[in-house]
Amino acid sequence: xxxxxxxxxxxxxxxxxxxxxxxxxxxRSSKLHRPxxxxxxxxxxxxxxxxxxxxxxxxxxxxRVGGKxxxxxxxxxxxxxxxxxxxxxxxxxxxxxxxxxxxSKRKRSMFYSVLRRVSGLGSASSSSRVTSxxxxxxxxxxxxxxxxxxxxxxxxxxxNEILLIEQEELGGDFMIRWSQSELKEIQREKKMVQDLVxxxxxxxxxxxxxxxxxxxxxxxxxxxAVNQNEGVVYQISPDExxxxxxxxxxxxxxxxNDLPMVxxxxxxxxxxxxKVQLPRLAFVVDINGQGPIVSADLAQRGMQVVGxxxxxxxxxxxxxxxxxxxxxxFPNSMVENVQSSGVVTLSRDGELQDIHAKLLVVCxxxxxxxxxxxxxxxxxxxxxxxxETRMEGTRGVDKPARVVGALAGYSSLLDCVTSGKxxxxxxxxxxxxxxxxxxxxxxxKAQLDAFACICEDVSVKEIVGAIKGGYVDIENLKRYTxxxxxxxxxxxxxxTVAEILSLMGTGPFFTTVRQPYxxxxxxxxxxxx
Amino acid sequence: MNRTADxxxxxxxxxxxxxxxxxxxxxxxxxxxxxxxxxxxxxSSRNLxxxxxxxxxxxxxxxxxxxxxxxxxxxxxxxxxxLYDQKGYxxxxxxxGQLAQLKTNAALQNSLGVRTRILxxxxxxxxxxxxxxxxxxxxSFNHRDGSVHHDAVLWAFKRAVLKLGVEVxxxxxxxxxxxxxxxxxGAETSAGEFSATKIVNATGVYSRDLAATVxxxxxxxxxxxxxxxxxxxxxxxxxVFWDLSTGLLLSQTLRGEILGxxxxxxxxxxxxxxxxxxxxxxxxxxxxxxxxxxxxxHVLRQWAGHYDVSPDGSPILGEAEELENLVFASGFSGHGLxxxxxxxxxxxxxxxxxxxxxxxxPYRFSRFAxxxxxxxxxxxxxxxTSG
Numbered sequence: 001x002x003x004x005x006x007x008x009x010x011x012x013x014x015x016x017x018x019x020x021x022x023x024x025x026x027x028r029s030s031k032l033h034r035p036x037x038x039x040x041x042x043x044x045x046x047x048x049x050x051x052x053x054x055x056x057x058x059x060x061x062x063x064r065v066g067g068k069x070x071x072x073x074x075x076x077x078x079x080x081x082x083x084x085x086x087x088x089x090x091x092x093x094x095x096x097x098x099x100x101x102x103x104s105k106r107k108r109s110m111f112y113s114v115l116r117r118v119s120g121l122g123s124a125s126s127s128s129r130v131t132s133x134x135x136x137x138x139x140x141x142x143x144x145x146x147x148x149x150x151x152x153x154x155x156x157x158x159x160n161e162i163l164l165i166e167q168e169e170l171g172g173d174f175m176i177r178w179s180q181s182e183l184k185e186i187q188r189e190k191k192m193v194q195d196l197v198x199x200x201x202x203x204x205x206x207x208x209x210x211x212x213x214x215x216x217x218x219x220x221x222x223x224x225a226v227n228q229n230e231g232v233v234y235q236i237s238p239d240e241x242x243x244x245x246x247x248x249x250x251x252x253x254x255x256x257n258d259l260p261m262v263x264x265x266x267x268x269x270x271x272x273x274x275k276v277q278l279p280r281l282a283f284v285v286d287i288n289g290q291g292p293i294v295s296a297d298l299a300q301r302g303m304q305v306v307g308x309x310x311x312x313x314x315x316x317x318x319x320x321x322x323x324x325x326x327x328x329x330f331p332n333s334m335v336e337n338v339q340s341s342g343v344v345t346l347s348r349d350g351e352l353q354d355i356h357a358k359l360l361v362v363c364x365x366x367x368x369x370x371x372x373x374x375x376x377x378x379x380x381x382x383x384x385x386x387x388e389t390r391m392e393g394t395r396g397v398d399k400p401a402r403v404v405g406a407l408a409g410y411s412s413l414l415d416c417v418t419s420g421k422x423x424x425x426x427x428x429x430x431x432x433x434x435x436x437x438x439x440x441x442x443x444x445k446a447q448l449d450a451f452a453c454i455c456e457d458v459s460v461k462e463i464v465g466a467i468k469g470g471y472v473d474i475e476n477l478k479r480y481t482x483x484x485x486x487x488x489x490x491x492x493x494x495x496t497v498a499e500i501l502s503l504m505g506t507g508p509f510f511t512t513v514r515q516p517y518x519x520x521x522x523x524x525x526x527x528x529x
Numbered sequence: 530m531n532r533t534a535d536x537x538x539x540x541x542x543x544x545x546x547x548x549x550x551x552x553x554x555x556x557x558x559x560x561x562x563x564x565x566x567x568x569x570x571x572x573s574s575r576n577l578x579x580x581x582x583x584x585x586x587x588x589x590x591x592x593x594x595x596x597x598x599x600x601x602x603x604x605x606x607x608x609x610x611x612l613y614d615q616k617g618y619x620x621x622x623x624x625x626g627q628l629a630q631l632k633t634n635a636a637l638q639n640s641l642g643v644r645t646r647i648l649x650x651x652x653x654x655x656x657x658x659x660x661x662x663x664x665x666x667x668x669s670f671n672h673r674d675g676s677v678h679h680d681a682v683l684w685a686f687k688r689a690v691l692k693l694g695v696e697v698x699x700x701x702x703x704x705x706x707x708x709x710x711x712x713x714x715g716a717e718t719s720a721g722e723f724s725a726t727k728i729v730n731a732t733g734v735y736s737r738d739l740a741a742t743v744x745x746x747x748x749x750x751x752x753x754x755x756x757x758x759x760x761x762x763x764x765x766x767x768x769v770f771w772d773l774s775t776g777l778l779l780s781q782t783l784r785g786e787i788l789g790x791x792x793x794x795x796x797x798x799x800x801x802x803x804x805x806x807x808x809x810x811x812x813x814x815x816x817x818x819x820x821x822x823x824x825x826x827h828v829l830r831q832w833a834g835h836y837d838v839s840p841d842g843s844p845i846l847g848e849a850e851e852l853e854n855l856v857f858a859s860g861f862s863g864h865g866l867x868x869x870x871x872x873x874x875x876x877x878x879x880x881x882x883x884x885x886x887x888x889x890x891p892y893r894f895s896r897f898a899x900x901x902x903x904x905x906x907x908x909x910x911x912x913x914t915s916g
Contacts, residue, residue: 009678030761055825056762056825057825057826069603081725098610098612099610099612099681099684099685100609100610101610103604103605103608103609104604104605105601105604105605108604108613110609112614112783115783115784116764116783117782118760118766119761119763119783119785120762120763120784120785121761121763121785122760122761122762122763123762123763123765124659124762124763124765124822124825124826125822125825126822127825190826206805215806217803217804217805217806218803219801219803219804219805219806220805220806220807222806243859246875249837252789258915266903282584312755322709331602357568365588394803396801396803436596473567475567475570476567476680476684479574479680480680480684480835485829487760487827487829488828489830512832514804514830514831515804515809515830515831516809516828516829516831518828519760519827519828519829520824520828521824521825521826521827521828522759522812522813522816522817522823522824522825522828523813523817523824523825524813524818525809525810525812525813525828526810526817526818526824527810527814528812529905
């Protein structure tokens with residue numbers, strides 16, 4: 001039986017009510033029942049799926065609160081979980097084990113009965129979601145993504161009917177993080193983004209819709225977007241499309257990287273905006289370069305940032321910022337391991353050091369959101385060290401979309417905005433799969449508790465083993481180990497797995513992109529005729 | 530790379546692999562498989578893994594009965610667990626006409642030793658309590674039917690053939706069949722010429738193109754079929770569920786995901802492999818109507834594949850009359866995976882003895898000209914008997 005909680009509220013996402021400094025656990029992982037918590041905040045991981053009002057697999061980070069709700073944790077086996085039994089069995093039930101054993105009819109039969117009993121996340125319920133309705137739209141241009149590049153694109157387009165679709169909030173990643181920050185270092189940029197948002201909202205040519213684009217269907221010539229909270233399916237036939245879907249952080253590879261105390265930095269900033277009390281003692285891991293500014297922000301909000309780790313060095317200005325906000329720096333260091341009792345183990349020059357911290361904030365490797373771009377015919381440039389290859393998008397798309405912003409490879413805020421303005425130029429998507437220090441180390445050490453795929457509980461050790469066992473390209477590797485086949489469909493693992501394959505496997509490195517982009521309920525899709 | 534083989538198998542899908550496997554087990558000499566992409570990248574890795582002996586025509590019922598006997602032994606033989614689960618196929622009738630057809634089929638199956646049962650409405654609802662169908666009249670059920678994990682089957686056969694010394698060449702595309710004096714003698718490929726004593730055309734939807742290179746009009750058409758998979762739910766559905774009215778087919782894997790498809794809205798011949806929104810909506814409406822308590826399940830991804838469909842819905846097996854030594858294994862119309870072991874085994878027998886096995890003979894190419902088609906209306910996603 002699962003713990004059940006009753007929540008009452010209005011308007012915000014449900015997860016706000018479920019987290020506090022003493023409880024970070026939201027779910028149990030699918031195979032090993034490892035405790036999992038709030039990780040990404042944007043519906044790009046499997047961790048926050050819970051049973052809400054008797055409906056299974058609801059992402060509480062996306063689910064909007066409207067009155068009273070009953071929330072239960074799924075996939076729990078109380079006694080087994082508290083002793084970590086399934087996790088302890090990991091070496092015996094590693095990825096692909098089901099193919100390598102139980103050949104006889106009798107053994108298969110026994111194995112299947114066990115498998116049927118324990119597998120599956122969420123069980124069917126009699127409650128059904130509200131009937132959905134469909135809305136048909138035919139704008140001149142569709143801009144997918146309301147981050148800074150999307151906003152700039154919408155404003156600069158010489159068209160009269162512009163539809164902008166944004167899943168989270170206008171201003172995108174920037175506003176998710178900084179909308180309530182009082183950090184003086186970002187106030188100027190914040191003003192610029194707020195002005196962009198205000199201009200878009202004021203423009204009579206731009207219609208803003210809050211929804212998630214789930215796919216482009218070439219055969220139907222339709223872009224489909226859904227808003228599961230509202231029960232609306234948008235069927236869009238645009239003349240042109242601009243893709244400004246940006247990037248999102250992913251989890252780096254270190255031991256126990258999947259524990260509830262590990263959170264991606266955008267998710268942390270966002271949940272703090274919602275006035276949730278997270279554990280105060282935080283350690284920041286910097287992979288994407290935003291470590292110093294994020295640490296400063298956390299310190300400014302009253303968190304105690306006990307350290308900031310980076311595999312390289314900090315610049316003078318970064319060091320000045322850190323010392324101003326009392327953030328101890330650990331250059332040339334990497335996180336080795338975390339323990340939920342409140343320990344972060346760092347390694348530096350071969351030496352290990354334990355640091356007391358209750359929250360690990362990860363400024364994670366950025367994975368471009370390339371899926372919709374592919375379906376819309378855009379190509380992607382894949383960089384690996386000095387070399388570059390090109391992956392073609394879906395063939396046969398009448399008018400391939402144009403790519404702007406971070407997805408097109410721009411990194412600074414200003415560059416993203418500028419790229420949005422130059423919308424007559426067609427761009428390619430850009431991804432860099434050069435393995436970073438964390439991935440290289442993980443592949444060398446091949447640990448069983450460093451997870452690359454958190455949907456299916458697949459560790460680096462299992463992936464390395466599978467590649468060595470002959471599953472050398474993404475299609476076979478994916479089918480054999482299960483990576484990229486879970487609820488996140490590769491959003492957390494695609495880049496990491498591509499990095500690993502580039503080290504020891506062969507191309508193709510990315511699996512074929514398939515609709516829908518986000519899991520959509522059958523009841524949502526069954527729109528009335 | 531050996532350019533001369535005793536048996537050259539064109540196509541590295543399940544049919545090609547199974548043929549090579551059984552031939553290699555009989556030690557029929559040097560065997561080479563030519564695959565233009567990677568093993569199983571065509572229909573073999575896009576299907577729902579269904580295996581059933583519930584068919585409407587005698588030859589295929591006989592074949593599938595034996596094929597299932599082989600499937601049951603294959604995991605131990607190949608030393609690989611491809612998750613073969615004999616959970617049964619439930620074909621559901623929602624009209625008296627459909628039920629009558631199922632009863633006729635079941636009687637025929639029973640007479641051939643296949644133990645399909647007809648279930649009453651109550652028995653169906655006991656088996657599938659989540660089903661909501663006021664017009665449900667009954668169903669046919671066979672406990673020997675079931676499904677496999679299609680990718681795992683491909684790995685199993687690939688490992689096995691490699692172990693038996695078969696040469697598997699991926700990335701080699703066949704461009705034409707080479708002939709001399711009325712016999713096929715090899716293939717012209719992207720990697721040069723290959724010669725062989727026997728050539729098997731197991732290239733699925735492309736078999737028609739290859740046949741055309743030697744002037745043979747192979748009457749198979751390629752139809753696009755779509756499918757999808759949902760998130761894994763705790764177990765709800767034991768048998769494979771197939772509704773004859775809509776064509777809705779649901780199969781819950783051991784992992785808990787529900788594989789689904791339905792009769793496709795499109796009707797044109799197509800080699801397009803893109804998924805459609807029309808399919809997704811059709812599926813969702815049908816699933817919601819028949820299984821309202823499962824309607825909260827989330828769809829994770831959809832994809833498309835092909836059926837190579839023959840004029841009567843049954844495979845075309847054996848040599849073409851006009852050309853010796855070219856053996857066809859096409860037109861499986863969606864039943865290639867389930868038939869592959871028995872077809873492979875019988876082909877191997879045919880290669881060794883030089884005689885066409887009785888079970889294969891009905892599927893000869895010339896049956897159309899002779900006016901002896903093997904009509905099989907029970908093709909998932911296509912025209913099904915209705916009342």
